[in-house]
Amino acid sequence: QQQVKQSPQSLIVQKGGISIINCAYENTAFDYFPWYQQFPGKGPALLIAIRPDVSEKKEGRFTISFNKSAKQFSLHIMDSQPGDSATYFCASLGGSARQLTFGSGTQLTVLP
Amino acid sequence: NAGVTQTPKFQVLKTGQSMTLQCAQDMNHEYMSWYRQDPGMGLRLIHYSVGAGITDQGEVPNGYNVSRSTTEDFPLRLLSAAPSQTSVYFCASSQSTGKAFFGQGTRLTVV
Numbered sequence: 001q002q003q004v005k006q007s008p009q010s011l012i013v014q015k016g017g018i019s020i021i022n023c024a025y026e027n028t029a030f031d032y033f034p035w036y037q038q039f040p041g042k043g044p045a046l047l048i049a050i051r052p053d054v055s056e057k058k059e060g061r062f063t064i065s066f067n068k069s070a071k072q073f074s075l076h077i078m079d080s081q082p083g084d085s086a087t088y089f090c091a092s093l094g095g096s097a098r099q100l101t102f103g104s105g106t107q108l109t110v111l112p
Numbered sequence: 113n114a115g116v117t118q119t120p121k122f123q124v125l126k127t128g129q130s131m132t133l134q135c136a137q138d139m140n141h142e143y144m145s146w147y148r149q150d151p152g153m154g155l156r157l158i159h160y161s162v163g164a165g166i167t168d169q170g171e172v173p174n175g176y177n178v179s180r181s182t183t184e185d186f187p188l189r190l191l192s193a194a195p196s197q198t199s200v201y202f203c204a205s206s207q208s209t210g211k212a213f214f215g216q217g218t219r220l221t222v223v
Binding site for chain 2: 006009032034036041042043044045046049089093096097098099100101102103104105
């Protein structure tokens with residue numbers, strides 16, 4: 001039973017374009033929303049994260065937009081580069097066990 | 113700073129065999145978790161621990177056991193391997209703030 005739904009499953013973007021990945025969550029107890037980036041053969045690595053008291057967080061070319069009322073959040077990658085080609089996972093965290101619930105992942109390909 | 117270390121990186125088992133996947137962290141994190149990653153299904157939580165001596169089941173615990181005798185180590189045991197357990201396994205550690213650090217993964221094939 002997946003509590004975090006992620007789309008699209010795959011995304012192809014031209015170099016310099018904007019990549020947008022969306023996630024929706026169900027559990028209103030979630031209080032931390034990270035995005036992880038994973039390259040082939042590697043473990044996921046934290047890219048950027050947001051807490052629900054803000055609507056947007058920007059770090060370099062990466063921005064999270066958060067809509068608490070809609071229970072949705074998205075990752076925007078500006079000026080996408082071939083080096084951004086990876087799998088991206090959204091996640092949500094909450095509860096006393098402090099465990100992450102992951103989306104199903106988006107495979108991003110940035111064409112040169 | 114090693115972070116989270118998993119061993120082995122690759123393993124092939126025969127159906128019915130048992131084995132232990134090792135995970136160690138050197139960041140003094142309270143929380144440790146095991147996930148399996150399968151195509152199109154993201155990372156699914158197998159077992160987790162909120163401190164030494166405390167473990168609990170995640171989303172897909174069947175066929176796996178864990179223990180947490182120290183803060184640093186969190187081994188995952190496959191009791192009797194099945195082909196359905198062919199997957200990539202990741203160990204992670206974190207503090208209560210939520211920022212999790214992952215190991216490099218163990219690619220397991222059960223034949």
